[in-house]
Amino acid sequence: MRAVIAFCVAVLPLVIGITWNPPDNITDFSLYQIYPRSYKDSDGDGIGDLRGIIQRLDHLTESNVDAVWLSPIYRSPMVDFGYDISNFTEIDPIFGTLKDFEDLVKAAHDRNLSLILDFVPNHTSDQHEWFQKSLQGISPYDNYYVWHPGRMENGTRKPPNNWVSVMGGSAWEWRDERQAYYLHQFVKQEPDLNYSSPNVRREMEDVLRFWLDKGVDGFRIDAMKYLYEDQRFLDEPLSGLTDDPNSYDYTLKIYTTDQQQTYDILPTWRQILDKYKQPKYIFIEAYTNTSSTMKYYHYGADFPFNFDLITNLTRNSTAADIQHIVDSWFENMPEGGTPNWVLGNHDRSRLISRIGETRAGALIMCLLLLPGVSVTYYGEEIGMTDEYISWEDTQDPQGCLAGKANYQSKSRDPQRTPFQWNNSVSAGEFPTRYNFHTAETVFGPIAQLLRNKFSEKANFLLAETTNQIENGFSSNPHTWLPINKNYKTYNLAAEKKDKNSYYTLYEKLSNLKKSKHNRKWAKVVTKVLDEYVFAIARETSPKYGNVYAITNFGDKASKVDLSSVFDDVPRKLNVYYASTVSKVLPW
């Protein structure tokens, strides 16, 4: 790592200007997002699962994680990899069983890890029983979705209006069975629920209770801003950004996102959570403007995710840009709110691939040393990068729908590859290791699996297995997405042994976040030291001294003078952690 990352604990207390003063009861923890298909495969089908997560919970506690959020694990045809749910209270067999889930809750709680589920209220799968009944007009399911007869234009039936789906194309799909269009803000296999129906609201409340009764600690709510649509079904105004009526950018979303009723429903969910003895959390996903985002704080969310460090940071952002992004959250957040910081998720190019390795290290430092909740996307702690995925291997519907020529700009597969646990088993090692056993005993489980999956080709594939790489994710070389080719350098086992590795940086800083010191840190001050050097000071109690995090987002080493921006900087600082350029000179 080339960045100047010096972290200093001052010996003396000092008085500095207040930028933000956290409340005493601030929620300050580390949240980790697991994309279950890619975390750990326990049964050799090449897809991660719940038993796999149980096997690797220790990695989370070692990485100072406090809460785990699982992307959807419910019954699903997997058209949108689990965001298209056909039964909200069943576990998809790919991931395991309800018993596995109960074991996971217990195993997590035994380790003091909170378990957060993804709640996907906007839509169901078109395979959901409700939709199938709605199609047939069976009461009360007939009103569960947003149906509209459309409009007649010169004798031709047209969709009700110009609304566009997030994935592109009209948000309306005709069904002969109902002689009507249904609304889908995402793929057409994801019909939007009708939240004007009291039955729908009740059903979804039951879903929340079902999982709360199973012991989950809260929900991350998916795609919240799309929940309600304006019931007049008017055309949305054109944005002027594109002439293509099939592009999501074609219209301004005044009727399909951020509707007031979307906020009004949140307190009813909050009430349900608050009936439980243990604290329960609500985190909101809504990529929207600042005021609409902040509004969720007032309606019962612990916080809406802060995506500003993803959306507003580029490879050439300066220290002033970063300061602006950080400060603006503090300035706009209501009093008593919990700040939070997100650097990546399953929809966005991975941190390093997006902004480069130098800045990634510096940002991890900001992530873990700013107060509030840090959000880590699986693999971010070991510096995983996007992997090139060929058209043939492409899985993401957003990529597939874009076609061979354009899939690379749309597909989210590159940031969803399997976790890189180790650099296990290189070519040729397998046969030598297992030669002494009969194929049946050693390859028994694998052979059976391959036979099921590939029938008569089993022997051929069995031979192939022996020459394949493995990275500790799966015993099956045919993982659902290929493993990133850089797994030999970037893997947890190797990085644990390397004191200059990305994981070591992450581990040290997360230790600090979790330490008692952190609980005492109060005021936060952000400063720009030169064009690319950004500093965060945290004032602590006199007993613990002050803390300075100095990050260099530039490509060159930089010499900076802390006393030029902070008051009363002591002449001596203890360096807690520094990247390779680490000299702290007395002045």
Ligand SMILES: *[C@@H]1O[C@H](CO)[C@@H](O)[C@H](O)[C@H]1NC(C)=O
């Ligand atoms: C913290 O306390 C304030 C004031 O009592 C309250 O408004 C706020 O909801 C509390 N926040 C949390 C996260 O408990």
Ligand SMILES: *[C@@H]1O[C@H](CO)[C@@H](O)[C@H](O)[C@H]1NC(C)=O
């Ligand atoms: C969901 O699955 C559960 C358990 O299999 C079943 O009892 C329930 O009826 C299903 N719900 C729907 C709406 O299909």
Ligand SMILES: *[C@@H]1O[C@H](CO)[C@@H](O)[C@H](O)[C@H]1NC(C)=O
């Ligand atoms: C979990 O937290 C409780 C209460 O804070 C504590 O007593 C216990 O030792 C913790 N257990 C582990 C495994 O950290």
Ligand SMILES: *[C@@H]1O[C@H](CO)[C@@H](O)[C@H](O)[C@H]1NC(C)=O
């Ligand atoms: C309907 O047909 C008339 C005459 O052919 C044409 O002028 C008009 O533009 C059409 N309207 C629409 C909405 O297509």
Ligand SMILES: *[C@@H]1O[C@H](CO)[C@@H](O)[C@H](O)[C@H]1NC(C)=O
């Ligand atoms: C939604 O449900 C309400 C209440 O059942 C019903 O009056 C309304 O027509 C439904 N809306 C649509 C668009 O189907």
Ligand SMILES: *[C@@H]1O[C@H](CO)[C@@H](O)[C@H](O)[C@H]1NC(C)=O
């Ligand atoms: C943010 O979005 C809301 C809802 O679309 C809109 O009413 C508001 O004017 C927007 N605020 C800004 C500052 O653009």
Ligand SMILES: *[C@@H]1O[C@H](CO)[C@@H](O)[C@H](O)[C@H]1NC(C)=O
């Ligand atoms: C900064 O980088 C972004 C892309 O990362 C680019 O669009 C923009 O033009 C760059 N700005 C400058 C001033 O170089």
Ligand SMILES: *[C@@H]1O[C@H](CO)[C@@H](O)[C@H](O)[C@H]1NC(C)=O
């Ligand atoms: C992020 O960028 C958008 C679009 O340029 C801008 O409106 C917004 O104010 C920026 N937010 C922050 C926190 O910098």
Ligand SMILES: *[C@@H]1O[C@H](CO)[C@@H](O)[C@H](O)[C@H]1NC(C)=O
């Ligand atoms: C890598 O992980 C796998 C699965 O846990 C394990 O079987 C293997 O021994 C590990 N390899 C190394 C070199 O640690």
Ligand SMILES: CC(=O)N[C@H]1CO[C@H](CO)[C@@H](O)[C@@H]1O
């Ligand atoms: C970040 C995130 O979870 N995005 C999801 C939003 O909702 C759509 C539809 O449910 C998913 O496709 C995205 O992955």
Ligand SMILES: [Ca+2]
């Ligand atoms: Ca599996």
Ligand SMILES: [Ca+2]
């Ligand atoms: Ca909706």
